Amino acid sequence: MSEPLVRIEHLTKLFTSGFIGGFQIRAVDDVSFNIREGEIISLVGESGSGKTTVGKLILRLLKPTSGRILFRGEDINEFKGDKLRKYYYKHVQAVFQDPFASFNPLYPVDRAFDLVFENFLPHTSREKREELIAKSLEDVGLNPNEVLGKYPHQLSGGQLQRILIARALLVEPSLLVADEAVSMLDASTRIDVLNLLGEVRDKLRTSVLFVTHDLALGYYISDTTLIMYRGRLVEFGDTEKVFKNPLHPYTKMLLESVPDLNVKWEFKGEIKPEEEEKGIYEITGCNYAPRCPLATDKCWKVRPKVIEFEKKHWVACHRTGEG
Numbered sequence: 674m675s676e677p678l679v680r681i682e683h684l685t686k687l688f689t690s691g692f693i694g695g696f697q698i699r700a701v702d703d704v705s706f707n708i709r710e711g712e713i714i715s716l717v718g719e720s721g722s723g724k725t726t727v728g729k730l731i732l733r734l735l736k737p738t739s740g741r742i743l744f745r746g747e748d749i750n751e752f753k754g755d756k757l758r759k760y761y762y763k764h765v766q767a768v769f770q771d772p773f774a775s776f777n778p779l780y781p782v783d784r785a786f787d788l789v790f791e792n793f794l795p796h797t798s799r800e801k802r803e804e805l806i807a808k809s810l811e812d813v814g815l816n817p818n819e820v821l822g823k824y825p826h827q828l829s830g831g832q833l834q835r836i837l838i839a840r841a842l843l844v845e846p847s848l849l850v851a852d853e854a855v856s857m858l859d860a861s862t863r864i865d866v867l868n869l870l871g872e873v874r875d876k877l878r879t880s881v882l883f884v885t886h887d888l889a890l891g892y893y894i895s896d897t898t899l900i901m902y903r904g905r906l907v908e909f910g911d912t913e914k915v916f917k918n919p920l921h922p923y924t925k926m927l928l929e930s931v932p933d934l935n936v937k938w939e940f941k942g943e944i945k946p947e948e949e950e951k952g953i954y955e956i957t958g959c960n961y962a963p964r965c966p967l968a969t970d971k972c973w974k975v976r977p978k979v980i981e982f983e984k985k986h987w988v989a990c991h992r993t994g995e996g
């Protein structure tokens with residue numbers, strides 16, 4: 674098999690929280706996976722599971738505490754000078770959740786393209802720049818005449834998000850990190866932008882890391898799904914397999930929590946406060962043990978290894994396979 678575009682090996686990121694006597698958070702804890710050329714991977718998990726941190730580590734916006742990220746076989750944290758500049762501006766691009774926050778309200782949206790030209794295509798003539806910008810806007814379904822020269826407040830969230838995608842695609846990146854990139858869009862625009870990501874992959878062979886807490890969106894767009902819980906990958910593999918044959922109790926619980934269009938809310942009795950998960954980050958075993966209905970003594974004490982349960986389907990759970 675050919676070398677993956679990105680190989681993530683035992684990636685760990687600790688943050689220290691609090692002041693005096695602060696504690697350490699294992700935001701990412703020994704995570705390994707690959708991103709192949711032209712693959713769309715969704716990274717799914719609830720709030721605080723470490724998804725954004727993984728994205729930022731890949732974008733080299735953060736340094737890992739340990740572990741490595743190899744881009745075409747080379748450690749991105751060893752990149753310097755021209756290689757680093759190329760990595761930041763050519764190989765990887767990102768689109769984040771809030772399109773309004775990515776624009777300076779004092780300038781027309783056109784300015785978003787300037788940084789790309791200054792850093793990556795500095796010798797491009799004015800005419801050529803205009804031509805490239807117009808083409809990239811058309812590629813994402815925007816009419817350049819309707820958006821260029823406008824200020825962020827004059828455009829919708831969907832239009833701004835498409836401009837950001839157009840900017841990211843201007844350099845034809847190898848990898849696009851889309852972190853909750855459609856969460857703030859209305860349902861129909863969301864599907865358009867998701868379809869756009871699919872088209873980008875097909876046209877440019879760009880790989881996409883699609884970070885989301887929404888399982889349905891992950892299923893819709895991705896070839897591979899990674900399920901993350903409290904810094905660890907608990908299950909991952911071929912999207913069809915993960916969704917059709919979920920193995921980890923956490924994945925099963927997530928899938929059961931997706932609201933069904935035909936089911937109405939009904940009163941189920943008093944809501945009890947959740948039991949506090951004390952010392953979760955010091956658990957030596959499975960992070961999910963405090964919430965898992967199947968947890969045994971071993972689950973609390975021994976960290977489960979990631980095993981390939983079936984072809985292209987991995988899980989980290991002591992109870993998987995025990996019936």
Ligand SMILES: Nc1ncnc2c1ncn2[C@@H]1O[C@H](COP(=O)(O)OP(=O)(O)OP(=O)(O)O)[C@@H](O)[C@H]1O
Nearest residue numbers: 688689690698700719720721722723724725726727
């Ligand atoms: N700079 C930081 N300093 C301290 N702790 C941090 C920092 N960044 C993230 N964390 C912590 O790391 C953990 C993982 O955060 P992260 O943002 O990666 O999760 P997430 O899955 O992306 O969540 P969300 O879906 O809410 O964005 C959280 O407990 C968070 O509070």
